[in-house]
Amino acid sequence: MTGDDIDVRLAGVTKTFGAVAAVRDVSLEIPRGSIFSLLGPSGCGKTTTLRLIAGFEQPTQGQVYIRGRDVTDVPPYRRDFSIVFQSYALFPHLTVAENVGFGPRMRGVGRAVRGREVAEALALVKLAGYEARYPRELSGGQQQRVALARAIVVRPAVLLLDEPLGALDKMLREEMQVELRQLQQRLGITAVFVTHDQEEALTLSDHVAVMRDGRIEQVGAPRAIYERPDTEFVAGFLGASNFFDGVVVARDTAGAEIEVAGWRVRMADVTAAVGAQVRIAVRPERMRLGGPDAPGQPATVREIVYRGSTIHYYLDGAAGPILVHRQNAEPGAAELRPGDRVRCRWAPESGVVFAPK
Amino acid sequence: MTGRRELWRWGLVAPPLVISVALFVGPLAYLFYVSLHEVSPSELYGSWSLASYAAIAADPFYLLIIRRTLVTALAVLALALVIGYPVAYWIAKLPARARSLALLALLFPLMVSNVVRAYGWAAILGRRGVINTALGGLGLTDGPLGLLYSPEAVVLGLLTILLPYMVISIANVLASLDPRYAEAAQALGAGPIRTFIHVTLPLSAPGVASGLLLVFLLTLSAYVTIAVLGGPQSKLLVSLVYDSVVSFHWPQAAALAFTLLAIALAVSGAIMAVVRPGRVQGGRR
Ligand SMILES: Nc1ncnc2c1ncn2[C@@H]1O[C@H](COP(=O)(O)OP(=O)(O)O)[C@@H](O)[C@H]1O
């Protein structure tokens, strides 16, 4: 059985549409009061997973539990959840107050109590005073808030969000991310958040599940997912990574020596045996640059891109192109020029080592 | 630059504008002018007079016909809506391919002339028609039933002609509704019935309104069906216009035509006011 603090559990869920397997053998547990993100490229099965939790789709195989109850065969309107769509799907024929009051009304809440609940929910999303408006009279950001108010007013066991910020511009999106996070923590809501935007997933979530081709590739806290990716796909999908192919030449208890293009690096946390082909992934911000006489892999500066708070260096290394990010306040960051010869290196624990597939 | 563009715009708008003024607004205004005169035995119309309208307002025969016209039209509307909506709902739920086939199938009857179909019904409903022959043959009735030449026959005839308009109007709107509306309602605890009542039905208002308007206006202007199936006993307003025309009572015909137009406008306004298709417009801006 599930623990008491697990609000949503999928057990071996598979969903096929004809010949297409949209979700394959997905199992996951979402703890109470947390935001759980489903992250992955378009078509990887995020929305389908969400719709399986909602009951809009029936699993081909496996079970869905909400608050410990097996809801696999329960229709959506008897499951305890609410949902925010990317298109919001606000009822155009109802006012803001009627939209937000729809859930309480369907759940038999009396008019007086309903009015209070609607007012509270609208205050939470900072839309008090908009009760009598129609959705078409609101901006995109305001419609988004109404959709959110409509979903939280019923205090669902789980709030499902399918790319809810996708239709907003960048500024508004970042603002809403923060607000959403605050709201969720204040109300202690359990939420499943679908997005293809890795930054958004990292910003918002307690846990991130990276999906690929209907499977979950890795689940973990944002930091673990970003810094200790299990697979090359995860390393490549979340932010940029430098990849280096090499061979393990020596091992000891602390790690291993790996030879990359005639040059030896130490890496911590290596499971591969001596002689094995491996691939190293290192984040651009973990790369250190030194002068031509410093230790490290020799490289030539090809291009420098000034990005405000950071500077991106594109290098040609012995083992291929290398990307390095530096804070522009870092000493010496402004002094390099294209054509300069440099050395780059990284600490043994600042990269991960995969066995190539 | 803008001047030239303006010119272009007017150039594009002008021909249809001229045509519609010349062929529609003009004659309509003239018709109205004619309706405000006396009937004249020799001329198109006599001197200024409101006699034609007064006759309509005072004559119980005219009033009876107006009432019958309204009742018939409302019966056709109600039946078309009650029968058409479920059919439209079912069609809208079909997969895309099956849906277009179903809509196409609905259009087929429209390819048969109304005259042919009216006589078809006459052949079924008449004293020696299919039904009476069958019932008589089975000994179920003493004599032939007066099925033909009744308001019911007119309603039946009109309904079979106009039902596709209702179904197609509603089905198109239902099929293009974003399924997320219904899903949002379900997520908030509404079962299938309440989802239909509170969300799907109001969101289909534009289809219902256009279906009702089409069926109503086509009912008012139908002639052959009414003449063939209603016979002399079940005349409607449009039959009176015809009768006035063939007896050369031009001002009376014009006044009746305007009465018909007034009814059309009033009922159309009432349909729009009740169904309120405009409330559904515009989701996200
Ligand atoms: N109703 C459906 N019928 C057929 N195929 C579907 C349906 N829904 C999703 N799919 C397929 O399942 C896969 C996953 O889709 P989806 O869950 O929408 O991905 P995502 O939300 O990650 O972009 C895609 O290949 C998509 O084409």
Ligand SMILES: [Mg+2]
């Ligand atoms: Mg999706």
